Amino acid sequence: MLKAIVYVTLRESVLDPQGSAVKGALHTLGFAEVADVRIGKYMEVALETDDREQAVERVREMAEKLLANTVIEDYRFEIVEG
Amino acid sequence: MLKAIVYVTLRESVLDPQGSAVKGALHTLGFAEVADVRIGKYMEVALETDDREQAVERVREMAEKLLANTVIEDYRFEIVEG
Numbered sequence: 001m002l003k004a005i006v007y008v009t010l011r012e013s014v015l016d017p018q019g020s021a022v023k024g025a026l027h028t029l030g031f032a033e034v035a036d037v038r039i040g041k042y043m044e045v046a047l048e049t050d051d052r053e054q055a056v057e058r059v060r061e062m063a064e065k066l067l068a069n070t071v072i073e074d075y076r077f078e079i080v081e082g
Numbered sequence: 083m084l085k086a087i088v089y090v091t092l093r094e095s096v097l098d099p100q101g102s103a104v105k106g107a108l109h110t111l112g113f114a115e116v117a118d119v120r121i122g123k124y125m126e127v128a129l130e131t132d133d134r135e136q137a138v139e140r141v142r143e144m145a146e147k148l149l150a151n152t153v154i155e156d157y158r159f160e161i162v163e164g
Contacts, residue, residue, distance in 0.1 A: 001117070007124055022125070022148070031144055035083070035128040042089055042124035043104070046117040062113055066104070 001082035002047045004059040008068045008075045009040035043067060046082055055079050083164035084129045086141040090150045090157045091122035125149060128164055137161050 010016050019037040026034045045062070047055050059077050068075035092098050101119040108116045127144070129137050141159050150157040 009124065009126075019125075025148055026127075026144055029144075029147055031140060033130045033140065034144075035130045036126075037128075038126040040124040040126075042091065042122040043101075044091075044118075044120040044122075045108075046119075048115045048117045058113060058115065062108055062111075062116075065111055066107055 002049060002052065002055050003080050003082035004043075004045040004047060004055065004062075004077050005080060006043040006045060006059065006063060006067055006075060006077040007040060008043070008063075008073050009038065011072055011074055014072045040073075041067075052079055084131060084134065084137050085162050085164035086125075086127040086129060086137065086144075086159050087162060088125040088127060088141065088145060088149055088157060088159040089122060090125070090145075090155050091120065093154055093156055096154045122155075123149075134161055 016038050019039045022039065023034055023037040045059065049055055056079060063075045063077065064070060098120050101121045104121065105116055105119040127141065131137055138161060141161070145157045145159065146152060
C-alpha cells in the first residue's frame with residue numbers, strides 16, 4: 001500500500017476570505033502577531049498499489065480532475081509508504 | 083518573520099463524510115485503486131515575530147482556542163522561516 005499526501009492551496013493572487021476571517025478571529029482573541037492566514041486542504045489518499053511511478057501519474061490525474069480546482073488552486077503531493 | 087504550517091485532521095475514530103464522498107467520486111472517475119480518503123485543513127499563519135520558542139507556545143494556544151476543534155480533531159504544526 002502507498003499513500004498520497006496532497007496539499008491544495010489557493011493561488012497567491014486569489015483572495016482568501018476564510019483566511020481573512022480566521023485572522024480577524026485570532027486578532028480578537030489577542031494574537032496580534034498574526035500577519036496573515038492562508039487556508040487550504042490536506043488530503044491523505046490510501047492507494048492499493050506498490051507501483052510508485054504509477055501512483056505519481058494517477059495522483060496527478062486525480063488532482064487535475066477532482067482534488068484541485070486548477071483555475072484558482074495549486075496542488076502538490078508526496079507519495080509515502082502507506 | 084516566522085510562519086506556522088498547521089495541519090488539522092479528523093481523529094481516526096471520527097467518520098469523514100467528505101473523505102467518503104471524494105473516494106466515491108474518484109471511483110466513479112475510474113480510480114479504483116483508491117482505498118480511503120481523509121480530508122483535513124492546511125493553514126499557513128504568518129507571524130510578526132522571530133522568537134521561535136514564543137511562536138511555538140502561541141501557535142499551540144491558537145490551535146487549542148480556534149484553529150482545531152480538539153474534541154474531534156488532531157492538530158500538529160511546524161515553525162519555518164517566514
